[in-house]
Amino acid sequence: MVDPRPIDADADDRSQSSSADRPTESGGRTTITLIRHGESMVTVERIIGGKRTCRGLTPLGRRQAEQLRDRLDREGAEVDALITTDFPRALETAEIVRPALVGVDASPEIEQWPDLGEHDPGPEIDGMTFDAYVERYGTPDWAGDRDIDIFPGGETLRRFHERVERGLAALCSEFAGRHVAVVCHGGVVDAVFRILLGVPMAGGFELRTLNTAITSFSGPSSTATSSAPGSWRLDRYNDAAHLVGLPAATVR
Secondary structure, eight states: OOOOSOTTTHHHHHHTSOGGGSOOTTOOOEEEEEEEOOOBHHHHTTBOOOTTTOOOBOHHHHHHHHHHHHHHHHHTOBOSEEEEOSSHHHHHHHHHHGGGOBTOOOOSSOEEOGGGSOOOOHHHHTTOBHHHHHHHHOSOOTTSOTTSOSSTTSOOHHHHHHHHHHHHHHHHHHTTTSEEEEEEOHHHHHHHHHHHHTOOSSSSOOOOOOTTOEEEEEEOSSSOSOSSTTOSEEEEEEEOGGGTTSOSSOOO
């Protein structure tokens, strides 16, 4: 689904809402904008690439991030903070995008939040080709038992979700009532989607988040990730209008 609105498009909605919902110095609604990283080297090479073996973006991935940057610059996108995970592909994307974000400080380094990193395959699997993994372990069942070691020596789906939820809770605490942009990963977008909207951690549907796509949620100004049914709202998902004119992927 493509929603070509500015990154802070929900400002129009806020201006028409009750005064209780408007951001104030004492804390209005919290906005979390997730940006998936650009196309990565490990994706093109069909490698299960955790943090240990990630080698950053492909040339196309950098172009995707640059086109997102140019779009955000045209729109005058405003956020209170930009953070990233500690994966090279996310950090590289964040560095490219940062100059376009109004309100982000010019500190030498972007703050890294490891708890919002992608599903950790563990040291044995990290760097293995996907074909070699399937030959040895079979095709993973992502909708199955949350406690099965899909990646032997790595995180189970439940442990991954618990880690992301821990990071999300810290994010909501630190940026309550403000707007934070997070450069992260497809698996993290899926996990945050399920956590904030209160749906099971697996099964029911499948998200296919595009590289550098924008996904935004807005919620209460409290420090909790959830408080009452419907307290978090999905404002947009998979907004990748800036990718028009680029190839869908690098040819393998």
